[in-house]
Amino acid sequence: MNLSNPRAAILNMGRDGARALRVALAFALPQRCALCMRMCGDACLCDLCADAIAPAAPACPRCAVPSPAGAVCGRCLAHPPAFDAALAAGLYAFPLDRLVMRLKYAADLPLAAALGALLARAAVAAGAPGRVDALVAMPLAAARQRARGCNQAREIAKALARASGLPIARGLLRIKAGAPQAALPWRERVRNVRGAFAASRAFDGMRVALVDDVMTTGATASAAAAALRRAGAAHVEAWVVARTPAP
Numbered sequence: 639m640n641l642s643n644p645r646a647a648i649l650n651m652g653r654d655g656a657r658a659l660r661v662a663l664a665f666a667l668p669q670r671c672a673l674c675m676r677m678c679g680d681a682c683l684c685d686l687c688a689d690a691i692a693p694a695a696p697a698c699p700r701c702a703v704p705s706p707a708g709a710v711c712g713r714c715l716a717h718p719p720a721f722d723a724a725l726a727a728g729l730y731a732f733p734l735d736r737l738v739m740r741l742k743y744a745a746d747l748p749l750a751a752a753l754g755a756l757l758a759r760a761a762v763a764a765g766a767p768g769r770v771d772a773l774v775a776m777p778l779a780a781a782r783q784r785a786r787g788c789n790q791a792r793e794i795a796k797a798l799a800r801a802s803g804l805p806i807a808r809g810l811l812r813i814k815a816g817a818p819q820a821a822l823p824w825r826e827r828v829r830n831v832r833g834a835f836a837a838s839r840a841f842d843g844m845r846v847a848l849v850d851d852v853m854t855t856g857a858t859a860s861a862a863a864a865a866l867r868r869a870g871a872a873h874v875e876a877w878v879v880a881r882t883p884a885p
């Protein structure tokens with residue numbers, strides 16, 4: 639790098655090099671808590687704020703919405719999703735909603751790591767890591783990933799892998815972009831993600847956890863889980879940072 643002209647040096651690095659530098663700096667500098675702004679080392683979320691976020695309890699074991707006595711909820715009984723179980727670090731409500739929104743619209747990698755660590759903590763508390771062999775990050779369509787610069791689900795999965803020791807399995811692809819689910823009424827979301835996913839490898843007999851930032855209707859996770867099952871997966875769970883309560 640030409641240090642006499644740092645601006646030219648950064649321009650010459652190209653997009654990937656500049657991104658690597660941005661990531662290195664983001665992790666190297668001391669972080670302020672994303673919620674309360676206290677200095678908190680390299681964590682991005684201080685212990686106090688992290689402790690204020692907890693999974694809904696009791697919750698439906700199938701889709702992680704609040705459910706009396708932890709019973710399977712009415713929606714899962716009427717329309718069972720293609721995944722076997724779900725787990726969320728917390729409900730999609732203040733303050734977790736702010737953090738997830740911030741991650742969605744800015745490639746904030748230290749924040750992704752903090753949210754992955756939160757999800758890991760919830761997974762360990764639920765004894766969930768022992769139920770799966772690998773993590774699968776919810777894929778984005780290629781064009782959307784290029785536009786956004788990163789896949790936030792993959793960044794969360796990487797932090798989760800570091801904290802849980804579970805490997806990340808590649809090979810689930812998003813082959814149809816569709817409209818952003820958030821832009822659609824709940825009823826249309828199932829149709830929007832139909833045929834959206836395919837596996838590029840066999841998942842024969844594997845037990846996997848699909849990792850994503852938010853689960854709203856569960857339609858996307860169910861479509862992705864169905865693709866993993868077609869590729870041979872024996873057990874699929876949906877692990878998300880934030881779960882939207884049922885409407």
Ligand SMILES: [Zn+2]
Binds near residue numbers: 672685686
């Ligand atoms: Zn804090």
Ligand SMILES: [Zn+2]
Binds near residue numbers: 698701702703712714
């Ligand atoms: Zn349910």
